[in-house]
Amino acid sequence: MPCPICEKDSDQTYRPFCSKRCADLDLGRWMTGSYRVETEEPPEDQVAPEDPQEWKH
Numbered sequence: 455m456p457c458p459i460c461e462k463d464s465d466q467t468y469r470p471f472c473s474k475r476c477a478d479l480d481l482g483r484w485m486t487g488s489y490r491v492e493t494e495e496p497p498e499d500q501v502a503p504e505d506p507q508e509w510k511h
């Protein structure tokens with residue numbers, strides 16, 4: 455199974471990655487990606503208030 459980051463052969467220690475560097479890169483990319491999705495979709499526009507009275511005050 456090749457490293458999903460650089461497509462080199464994976465290392466037994468860090469598989470499916472080839473090295474700790476690629477494992478860290480993938481983790482960072484995943485966190486950055488989820489962060490970006492959250493900021494692109496403001497929760498205020500998506501979530502309706504459960505209690506209208508609470509919403510007014």
Ligand SMILES: [Zn+2]
Nearest residue numbers: 457460472476
């Ligand atoms: Zn790699």
